[in-house]
């Protein structure tokens with residue numbers, strides 16, 4: 001499958017891939033900030049409206065931060081260094097998230113076996129904080145709608161929906177992962193030629209009929225997994241069961257799913273527009 005160029009996207013797309021608004025921006029999914037040093041191979045570039053694109057930027061930041069936090073990364077690794085360097089911008093755009101995410105009450109220590117058979121303690125973070133959940137739900141839904149556009153050739157219709165969920169490194173139960181992977185025969189990522197790929201930072205397995213449904217499980221770095229399935233119609237098989245820790249999202253839902261303080265900050269960052277008012281008499 002060929003990726004569309006940015007010019008082709010702006011000229012030929014009918015609307016934002018996340019809602020019915022006219023597209024005014026180019027949306028990268030996964031976002032540029034997900035990649036090391038913001039070096040992102042081309043591809044998976046879409047049409048987006050400003051409200052969806054800019055309005056969900058904090059969700060991209062949170063996902064990129066969490067993806068870089070894995071117990072398998074050394075404290076001096078570039079992943080952890082990049083995560084630390086983002087504390088300031090995270091606090092500005094996703095106020096309260098860091099405090100919630102690092103809340104000691106959300107963590108437990110569990111012992112995991114290593115390759116050598118020796119067990120070592122790892123901190124397990126529970127994804128129960130409302131802010132963290134909200135940001136990751138938005139991010140997961142965006143991925144589902146983007147992959148639907150990519151594999152099915154048109155934006156997800158208004159009557160369609162995404163069933164999506166996100167897991168931290170240790171949170172994806174092996175049984176769930178196996179069940180999801182078993183129905184996904186194909187694998188893809190972002191690749192330009194043989195050498196320029198970022199498979200260590202983003203890769204996904206998927207299944208699709210190429211026109212009305214796509215199911216995918218994506219891995220971001222070592223810290224974040226996203227499961228997202230997008231369906232053209234509301235409920236194609238009668239009553240589709242909701243997978244554990246998943247939710248349904250429809251086109252147009254995204255900006256409203258963002259935490260309130262994040263929405264407020266996004267509005268505050270918009271450039272002030274001077275309007276011509278009535279001239280003083």
Ligand SMILES: [Zn+2]
Pocket residue numbers: 016017018019020021048049050051052053
């Ligand atoms: Zn939109």
